[in-house]
Amino acid sequence: MRARGQVDVAAGEAILSIENVSLAFGGVKALTDVSFDIRKGEIRAIIGPNGAGKTSMLNVINGFYQPQQGKITFKGKPRTKMRPHEAARGGIARTFQNVALFRGMSALDNIMAGRSLAMHVNFFWQLLRYGPAMAEEVAHRRRVEEIIDFLEIAHIRKVQVGRLPYGLQKRVELGRALAMEPELLLLDEPMAGMNLEEKEDMSRFIIDVNNQFGTTIALIEHDMGVVMDLSDRVVVLDYGRKIADGTPEQIKSNQAVIDAYLGVAR
């Protein structure tokens, strides 16, 4: 069971709110009229059967997809058309369902890439690797080493990530997202394909990130035990529509959710 953090999420303000968002690809409706919010400091789970539109929802939040309708407000500002790199600059980091790492680079370089936004020294100094550029590189490197220690991946930091086992790749990917020091962290099935021990490790990291750094987290996960343990609030999607929204206890006993997962006798 999770020990609740210092942040009182029940009264927290929304860092992100989604109002009546609809998204379609041609004639296929991925999301229909979905509204929910994510409060500052909480762990918010998005669940639902396969094809329910969970990943589409994350893609909308970080700008990979542009919804046709609806309003998204992030940190109090309504957002118009937003591209992914702009979302990243605004403080939204994410991981992917099928790990998307820079396979040719080492774990360390992957995580350093997450710092690229925070680095500002001009190009000329960078080329010379001298003066401010050196100081900056060193400062960022220190921060990255902290993240590496935090995720307990010091032993693999120089290894090309393509060679790593899946569980560690997922951890490196989380590290890269953390390196961005995001305000909102989106995790797309962070525990897919993991064994029990790896799941426990990953759960621990997620809770620590939330507690220690105060990062708001939205995650998609299929393992109900994990979802119920980790999250403060859960939103349930089915066929692109929201069917339920509430605390884990409320969701467990919600008839619509049970029907969606188990099917309804007609």
Place this chain on the structure above:
Amino acid sequence: MDLLYQIFIDPFVQMGTAPDLLVQTLWEGLVSGVLYALIALGFVLIFKASGVFNFAQGIMVVFAALTLVGLYEKGVPAFLALALTVVVMLGLAVLVERLMLRPLVNQPDIVLFMATFGLTYVLIGLGEMIFGGDPKVMIADQLYLPRGAIDVQMLGGFVSLQKIDIAAAVIASLMVAALAVFFQKTRIGRALRAVADSHKAALSVGISLEQIWVVVWFAAGIVALATGIMWGARSNVSFALEIVSLKALPVLILGGFTSIPGAIVGGIIIGVGEKLGEFYWGPLLGSGIESWLAYMIALIFLLFRPQGLFGERIIERI
């Protein structure tokens, strides 16, 4: 027996008895190798960052050289013309990104490859329309490129080194060093490698694909300009140069498509191999040897290292 002797023994006897000729051949091979490497470098840059084999690299070389000479002929001072050509290459990079890459984002690589074919013909047409189809003379003197030769006495004979070749080698080395540092050590370099590996992951950490593409195509344009000046100074600036640029293919196969040092080493191996083959084995096998020997060398290397000399090993977990 006799034929075997001619192939395997005789050339080496010749090398031993006339070492000055050997040195001369090696030098010429080295120089053409450096020029191949320059062209290959342009391909590698774009391949690294977008996974696309840019068929238009050859015509970009011609286009850059033509722009430079064309501007000079219109009365623009040589160095101003050089600066303006750099601006034109930047403009080209921006246009390519806007009109070609951005609409084709997330399309399969083969689609982008075909688009570079299209770009090739657009640039050929544009070049002919603006500058005409006649060969032009590179403004080497106006750019203070050295001419003439240095004769070095060594090994009982003379070895003649063209000054322009020395300049080409120096410029190419500087360029390669700068690019290597740029890729390996800078934040933008890291971003470039990131984009090369995964577009969506790069986007998710806040790297702008648009900016990166402009940077890469601009860098490739600068490399094309340098190549155009050097090749142009040795022969002429004409559309035939585009064909020469396909010599970069065996270099790329040899060096690996993603490696800058690979392009250099590959270029030199191909250049030297080609000249040695032409000089010592050419009479035996017929003079057509230069058109296929480079591919032959590349293929033999490929048998042993499918990823090229310095290419990234492709690791796939199954």
